[in-house]
Amino acid sequence: MKPSIQLLALTIGQGLAVGLTVALAYLASRGVLTPPLVWTFLGASLFTAAVGGVASFFHMHHFSAARYILRRLKTSWLSREALTTGLFGGLLFLLALWTLLATPSLNGEGYGIFVWGVAFFGLLALFVTAMLYATIPAMLSWHSPTTVLNFLVLGLYGGASWAIVLEALSHRPAAALGTIQLALLVLVFIIKGLQWHIFRLARQRIDPATGFGLPFAPYRLQDTGTTKPPYRTQTQTQPGLDPASRVSKQVATILFLGVVPVIATVFGMHAQGGGFSLVGAASVTVGLGLERWLFFRDATHSSQVFFNDAPDVPSRVAEAVNTKRTWASGRSLGK
Amino acid sequence: MQLTIITDLNKCVGCKSCQVSCKEHNTSGAFGPVPDEHPYQDPDGMWWNRIVTMESGEYPNTQVMYLPKACMHCYDAPCVPVCPTGASYKRADNGVVLVDYESCIGCQLCMWACPYGVREFDEEEGVVKKCTLCIDRIEDETLPEVERQPACVQSCPTHARTFGDLDDPTSEVSKLVAERQGFGLLPELGARPAVHYLPRRPAPSPVSRDEISALLEEKY
Numbered sequence: 001m002k003p004s005i006q007l008l009a010l011t012i013g014q015g016l017a018v019g020l021t022v023a024l025a026y027l028a029s030r031g032v033l034t035p036p037l038v039w040t041f042l043g044a045s046l047f048t049a050a051v052g053g054v055a056s057f058f059h060m061h062h063f064s065a066a067r068y069i070l071r072r073l074k075t076s077w078l079s080r081e082a083l084t085t086g087l088f089g090g091l092l093f094l095l096a097l098w099t100l101l102a103t104p105s106l107n108g109e110g111y112g113i114f115v116w117g118v119a120f121f122g123l124l125a126l127f128v129t130a131m132l133y134a135t136i137p138a139m140l141s142w143h144s145p146t147t148v149l150n151f152l153v154l155g156l157y158g159g160a161s162w163a164i165v166l167e168a169l170s171h172r173p174a175a176a177l178g179t180i181q182l183a184l185l186v187l188v189f190i191i192k193g194l195q196w197h198i199f200r201l202a203r204q205r206i207d208p209a210t211g212f213g214l215p216f217a218p219y220r221l222q223d224t225g226t227t228k229p230p231y232r233t234q235t236q237t238q239p240g241l242d243p244a245s246r247v248s249k250q251v252a253t254i255l256f257l258g259v260v261p262v263i264a265t266v267f268g269m270h271a272q273g274g275g276f277s278l279v280g281a282a283s284v285t286v287g288l289g290l291e292r293w294l295f296f297r298d299a300t301h302s303s304q305v306f307f308n309d310a311p312d313v314p315s316r317v318a319e320a321v322n323t324k325r326t327w328a329s330g331r332s333l334g335k
Numbered sequence: 336m337q338l339t340i341i342t343d344l345n346k347c348v349g350c351k352s353c354q355v356s357c358k359e360h361n362t363s364g365a366f367g368p369v370p371d372e373h374p375y376q377d378p379d380g381m382w383w384n385r386i387v388t389m390e391s392g393e394y395p396n397t398q399v400m401y402l403p404k405a406c407m408h409c410y411d412a413p414c415v416p417v418c419p420t421g422a423s424y425k426r427a428d429n430g431v432v433l434v435d436y437e438s439c440i441g442c443q444l445c446m447w448a449c450p451y452g453v454r455e456f457d458e459e460e461g462v463v464k465k466c467t468l469c470i471d472r473i474e475d476e477t478l479p480e481v482e483r484q485p486a487c488v489q490s491c492p493t494h495a496r497t498f499g500d501l502d503d504p505t506s507e508v509s510k511l512v513a514e515r516q517g518f519g520l521l522p523e524l525g526a527r528p529a530v531h532y533l534p535r536r537p538a539p540s541p542v543s544r545d546e547i548s549a550l551l552e553e554k555y
Contacts, residue, residue: 061441062462216392225387226385303450
């Protein structure tokens with residue numbers, strides 16, 4: 001399908017906000033919070049949550065109908081997403097307000113419980129967002145539990161990566177966040193590997209026999225029905241990525257999401273300041289962008305069976321064809 | 336009641352008159368427009384009914400089939416429960432799946448949920464549009480009875496399309512589906528489409544006149 005900027009910003013922004021809040025809750029339970037550290041975390045969480053919120057607003061195309069968004073809470077995961085993400089954003093804002101106005105004891109029990117509460121609602125919002133994608137049977141690549149795990153783990157991994165930078169900037173000890181980040185990285189690659197395998201299986205599931213009811217293979221789609229790539233009015237489908245392009249983007253994702261951050265962490269262990277961790281976190285963010293772009297762009301929709309034109313194969317029996325006619329017919333078929 | 340259209344794939348010749356009459360009727364009707372961005376340059380506009388052409392088999396045993404593909408008005412329409420605002424809904428009285436443009440936010444989630452790719456996004460209005468089964472025609476009591484059917488059904492020159500109530504076992508569409516093994520598309524996705532197709536009959540194997548003569552001589 002077509003990956004829109006709003007969807008990328010929405011899902012990445014939400015994931016980072018939740019990851020940072022969970023990291024803040026972890027630090028609160030370790031009792032290592034200081035006012036500057038809390039404010040850098042809250043600022044970063046609020047900023048990424050705002051990016052996601054603004055993107056989700058502009059993801060709509062008919063704003064006046066937004067007031068009906070909670071009508072289908074009973075069945076629609078998008079309705080639930082609006083509720084849970086709104087709750088998370090509201091609670092995060094309340095936490096910032098409390099920290100600012102009431103100046104609570106940052107390492108006290110009450111503050112820790114509240115931060116964990118906000119983190120819980122964040123994780124819930126992330127889960128609901130992931131379920132939105134995972135519960136669409138027609139989106140063959142996403143209809144799997146790995147979609148949910150992928151969103152959760154990548155959100156936590158991105159949050160942990162930026163948490164290390166914020167810690168380093170406020171001159172606090174690392175509080176084992178590096179170890180957690182590495183553990184999450186291992187999980188990320190296990191889940192990504194599984195998910196890319198499921199994407200490959202989904203591409204093979206496109207079945208003209210049940211999409212057309214034709215009795216015998218092989219099948220060749222000759223005319224997609226007065227349309228042509230990139231199927232402007234049908235955003236659920238797009239011509240598949242060519243294998244070389246797919247592999248190159250997967251390699252880039254691995255590099256930015258895993259290899260560069262690990263190298264930055266290794267160098268950062270022997271260096272002062274947060275320069276290397278900043279490079280690592282920036283690399284993770286780029287990797288998240290690539291990963292999410294591939295997640296949307298490489299997803300296979302069941303309707304692709306009606307849209308993928310077969311490659312042109314020259315006829316084995318036709319005489320030399322009038323080139324003008326070939327051009328005209330190719331144009332009408334959208335090739 | 337579940338209104339539906341049955342298409343006989345033996346009769347469809349791929350003339351696209353249903354596709355064009357659908358666009359004409361709906362653009363000038365209550366649910367239009369069905370827009371084109373560059374109507375005189377680019378055929379990639381919005382069509383609620385598209386004729387897909389497919390070839391199967393290996394030369395010389397090949398066959399070409401034309402598949403008119405519009406909203407399937409599914410019994411378990413997956414596009415309906417995913418809609419956050421209730422803009423997509425299925426009418427309880429006749430089973431037609433419709434979109435309320437006033438409450439559609441244009442999130443396009445219903446387009447992802449539809450297994451058939453028959454919903455289309457109108458960039459101008461920011462809403463999703465689709466086949467309405469010409470609900471404005473079939474419920475218009477000012478029209479003569481014979482015209483109260485979808486534009487695509489009325490315009491088909493080969494009478495490949497039949498309109499009726501699939502839940503009524505005595506209706507023509509129910510009989511066609513029952514007697515001629517009518518099938519729905521992509522059954523594995525569980526949407527239970529109401530729109531059915533009548534399968535192609537096997538193509539007769541080509542027999543030359545000489546072969547027939549030889550056979551007749553041998554027999555008689």
